[in-house]
Amino acid sequence: MIELRSDTFTLPSRAMIRAMSEAELGDDVYGEDPTVRALEERSAELLGKGAACLMPSGTMANLASIMVHAPRGSKMLVGTESDIYIYEAAGATVCGGVMYEPVPNRADGTLALADLARGFPDDPTDEQFALPSLICLENTQNRCGGVVLPQSYLREVREFATARGVAVHLDGARLFNAATALGIPAAEITRYADSVQFCLSKGLSAPIGSMAAGDEEFVRELRRVRKMLGGGMRQAGVIAAAGLVALDNLERLHEDHAHARRLAQGLAEIDGIDTDPEAVQTNIVMFRVTDARFTWQTFVEAVGRHGLALAELGHGRLRAVTHSGVSARDVDEAVAIVRRVLSNGESH
Structure with a gap:
């Protein structure tokens, strides 16, 4: 996960x-x-x-x-x-x-x-x-x-x-x-x-x-x-x-921020995702799913079946948070899961 x-x-x-x-x-x-x-x-x-x-x-x-x-x-x-x-x-x-x-x-x-x-x-x-x-x-x-x-x-x-x-x-x-x-x-x-x-x-x-x-x-x-x-x-x-x-070990937080920017940049390249990498200041990435085949609920369920856990913050906004348990490899895998789910249209 x-x-x-x-x-x-x-x-x-x-x-x-x-x-x-x-x-x-x-x-x-x-x-x-x-x-x-x-x-x-x-x-x-x-x-x-x-x-x-x-x-x-x-x-x-x-x-x-x-x-x-x-x-x-x-x-x-x-x-x-x-x-x-x-x-x-x-x-x-x-x-x-x-x-x-x-x-x-x-x-x-x-x-x-x-x-x-x-x-x-x-x-x-x-x-x-x-x-x-x-x-x-x-x-x-x-x-x-x-x-x-x-x-x-x-x-x-x-x-x-x-x-x-x-x-x-x-x-x-x-x-x-x-x-x-x-x-x-x-x-x-x-x-x-x-x-x-x-x-x-x-x-x-x-x-x-x-x-x-x-x-x-x-x-x-x-x-x-x-x-x-x-x-x-x-x-x-x-x-x-x-x-x-x-x-x-406060200096480690720089790594979380870098991973958040990496995640936002990867998500921004996927059709059906709306996010602004320039808005990422710390370790939180906010985005929306614009693919009409999905609601935010069905999207979260779909990526969850592939081992990616995300949170919803109201009004369809999704949040991803990077932390010490998330590596650059994990970030790349998360982006790959989102791309795969949207490419296949796995809303159910």
Whole structure:
């Protein structure tokens, strides 16, 4: 099976498995796991933040961060194409009593400042309205094709939020893909956010875990919320050890980006596929099937029978994600499968 549905479908490297088996352990709920502490310190350093906290998942990292920033009964402004809004089970409302105010994502992943401004009531003293307390951004932006938000835009949002007295949280699940694409340290991106989370278990290829970071006061409160949500872990150094290996191998992401461009270029040469290789910025390739013999469902089923797994992101858009489990040979084989299926018209 060539797994291009998600960059979470990766096996830990031998180095990760060895580090996990040899990790020095303690009770992380009491802050006594030295491997977790090392990962948290390393993460905070990479992000330019005062502290960081190991979380079981990116969903919990985002949720806990939102609950720290946003009081019950307030609202957060979030993109209509964001993972927080679409894929995280309305946790902010269910668990935190926080209202979502969806703001349209533009094609480049950004939220127009004018649209953000409409989320603020003309009269903040009017008790009829929930007041904004948080702006959430996503970088890279998954459903917009893994695009990287411009640094100039992040600075504008930071200034906009500061002027209105609200916080900025960055869902950086694929943060290091953004940093790799821009050729800058991750801290240059996160400097514009009050808090950030990134996933160890996507392109970084660890088997589990995410990190959330901010200043020391934020992280102290974050740990309390983590415990409340059931995210307190004991000998979590077995997880953290893989994360440390991942952070020592960030340069590998260049390979994923090259494979994504290779995939997009190959797909663009096939009749019946609509994609733009020039739009590929990181490790995500978006495309559509234009061959009238297929729906997206029958196409995904057909290539699946040949061992190629793809994901659909709504409105017939298909997504392929490159990761450490995908080689250049796999990319070429995936292109060959698509060409073969469309050539033979295997819709059933």
